[in-house]
Structures are given as structure tokens and as C-alpha cells.
Amino acid sequence: MEDIVIAKMNYAKLDDSASPVRIRLNSTAIRAVHLGDPASAKEVEVTYVRGGSAHKARGTQCVLACYNMIIPYLCPEMSETQKEALAYAVKIPLVYTNVQIRNWKPFQKLGVNNVYCPGGYFSSFSLDFPVSIGEYKFPSSPEESCLLHLVRTPCQPGLPCKDQYRAGRADLLATTFETFERNIRDQLTRILGGTDFDPAQDIQAITVNRWPHGYAYEYNPLFEPLDRPDSERPCVIGRKPFGRIKIANSDADGHAYTNIAIDQAHRAVAEISHLSLQI
Numbered sequence: 001m002e003d004i005v006i007a008k009m010n011y012a013k014l015d016d017s018a019s020p021v022r023i024r025l026n027s028t029a030i031r032a033v034h035l036g037d038p039a040s041a042k043e044v045e046v047t048y049v050r051g052g053s054a055h056k057a058r059g060t061q062c063v064l065a066c067y068n069m070i071i072p073y074l075c076p077e078m079s080e081t082q083k084e085a086l087a088y089a090v091k092i093p094l095v096y097t098n099v100q101i102r103n104w105k106p107f108q109k110l111g112v113n114n115v116y117c118p119g120g121y122f123s124s125f126s127l128d129f130p131v132s133i134g135e136y137k138f139p140s141s142p143e144e145s146c147l148l149h150l151v152r153t154p155c156q157p158g159l160p161c162k163d164q165y166r167a168g169r170a171d172l173l174a175t176t177f178e179t180f181e182r183n184i185r186d187q188l189t190r191i192l193g194g195t196d197f198d199p200a201q202d203i204q205a206i207t208v209n210r211w212p213h214g215y216a217y218e219y220n221p222l223f224e225p226l227d228r229p230d231s232e233r234p235c236v237i238g239r240k241p242f243g244r245i246k247i248a249n250s251d252a253d254g255h256a257y258t259n260i261a262i263d264q265a266h267r268a269v270a271e272i273s274h275l276s277l278q279i
């Protein structure tokens with residue numbers, strides 16, 4: 001961890017022909033089909049688009065670790081039951097924004113490091129978590145420049161939850177950077193009112209990270225049965241192996257965390273190697 005915090009990533013290394021594992025970026029898979037009957041085929045062919053043109057890759061096995069709800073479009077030969085289960089989840093949109101401020105004296109003066117704004121454009125503002133790793137040192141003095149972490153969960157109150165996520169995604173697509181910037185300046189100025197904070201002078205940089213397909217869909221007891229047996233959960237029906245195609249991604253367990261993504265990748269690979277594995 002110490003080494004990678006400030007290291008520059010060499011992306012070319014990801015797709016090195018000398019490496020046994022290669023990752024090709026900017027390549028969108030648009031189809032994954034068995035060459036022959038899925039029950040007996042020996043290969044899967046994946047078509048992907050890169051730089052405006054379509055390419056094909058073949059393998060004896062294929063793991064789809066992408067958003068589960070697009071798999072029905074990638075695998076038209078799948079059963080309708082499995083397609084329906086995969087299409088059930090709707091990814092949750094999220095915006096994490098970083099704002100670099102000249103110093104954090106206004107926060108010191110107010111005695112706060114975390115501000116919640118129910119109903120606000122951004123629902124929370126916090127001083128970056130104070131971590132020092134390797135060469136990276138957090139700004140320990142209030143005189144130092146520092147990052148703020150702002151959270152926005154775009155949605156449309158009043159709609160069923162999945163429709164709120166869809167509306168939030170449309171909102172993210174349509175919102176300009178200027179709108180984010182104006183709201184940052186406005187909300188921060190109001191939060192830090194009564195201090196010397198001057199948005200024109202003290203905001204040094206803004207990065208808006210939009211995650212239209214942010215969190216995996218988690219079953220919501222407000223809208224869905226709590227006591228559904230595991231075998232009836234759409235994610236369990238959807239992630240069943242389909243011939244030589246296996247299904248990973250955190251969607252495959254209906255929980256939005258990295259450990260889940262790793263568990264589901266492990267399960268999908270274990271299905272290839274026919275290991276019996278309990279997760």
C-alpha cells in the first residue's frame with residue numbers, strides 16, 4: 001500500500017502480450033454467445049467494441065463480471081427466467097465530489113469535520129479522512145490546503161425506489177459541471193457562514209465523480225419481502241451458470257461492497273474449476 005499511494009499507473013502494462021493475464025480497457029462487450037448448443041459447446045465468443053470497431057475473442061470459458069442487468073442483452077440465447085432475474089436489479093447512482101480548499105481554518109473555527117444537509121443538493125460534506133500512508137501525508141495543520149468529500153445521491157422522492165435510481169441516472173446525464181460547481185459554492189458558503197471562508201479565493205479545485213451505475217441494488221424491505229428464501233432471490237436465480245458462461249459482479253449477491261464482488265468472482269471462477277465452495 002505504501003508504494004502505490006502516489007505511484008503513477010502505467011496502464012499499458014495491463015494489456016501486455018507477455019503476461020498470462022491481460023486486461024483490455026475501453027472495450028465494451030456487446031455479445032457473448034456459445035459457438036454451438038450452450039449445453040455442449042466447447043467455446044464462447046465475445047464481441048466487443050473498441051475505438052469504434054467490433055472485435056471478437058474466443059475462450060473455453062467466460063465470466064461476465066459486468067452489471068448483471070445488461071447480461072440479457074449480451075446473451076440473447078439465455079432462458080427468459082434467467083434474463084428476467086438478471087434484469088431485476090437497478091444500479092444505484094452516486095456522486096462523490098472532491099473540493100480542494102486553501103486551508104481548513106473555517107472548519108476548525110466552527111469545530112466541525114462532518115456536516116449533514118438533509119434535502120440539500122449535496123447531502124453531506126466532510127473533511128477528508130486523515131490518513132498518512134507512505135509518502136502521502138494528510139494535512140495535519142488547519143493552515144494547510146485540504147480536500148473535502150461531498151456526497152450527492154441523485155433521486156426523485158415520491159417514486160418507487162428503482163424508479164428513483166433511474167431518475168437519478170437521467171439527472172446525472174443531464175447535469176452540467178456548472179450546476180455542480182454553483183451548488184458547491186452556494187452550499188459551502190452557507191455552511192461556513194460566519195467564518196473567513198471566501199469561495200472565490202478559497203476553492204482551489206473541484207473534481208466531480210459521477211457514478212451512474214454506482215452501488216449494486218440491495219433488496220429493500222420497504223418494497224420487497226424480507227423472508228424470501230435464498231433460492232428465490234433474483235440475484236441467485238440470475239447468477240446460475242449458463243453453459244460456459246459464468247456470472248460475477250456484486251449484483252450477483254445483491255450487496256454493494258468490494259468484499260461481495262471478490263466473493264462473487266471467486267464463486268464464478270470456482271464454478272469453472274468445479275470446486276465446491278460455500279460462500
Ligand SMILES: Cc1cc2nc3c(=O)[nH]c(=O)nc-3n(C[C@H](O)[C@H](O)[C@H](O)COP(=O)(O)OP(=O)(O)OC[C@H]3O[C@@H](n4cnc5c(N)ncnc54)[C@H](O)[C@@H]3O)c2cc1C
Pocket residue numbers: 027028029030065066067070094096211213214215216248249250251255256257258259261
Ligand atoms: C463512489 C463509490 C464508493 C464506494 N465505496 C466503497 C467502500 O468504501 N467500500 C466498499 O466495500 N465498497 C465501496 N463501493 C462499492 C464497490 O466499489 C463495489 O462493490 C465494487 O467495485 C463492485 O465490484 P464489481 O467487480 O462487482 O463491479 P464494478 O467495480 O462496477 O466493475 C464492473 C466493470 O464492468 C465494466 N463493464 C460494464 N459493462 C461492460 C461491458 N458491456 N463490457 C465491458 N465492461 C463492462 C464496468 O466498466 C466496470 O469496470 C463504492 C462504490 C462507489 C461507486
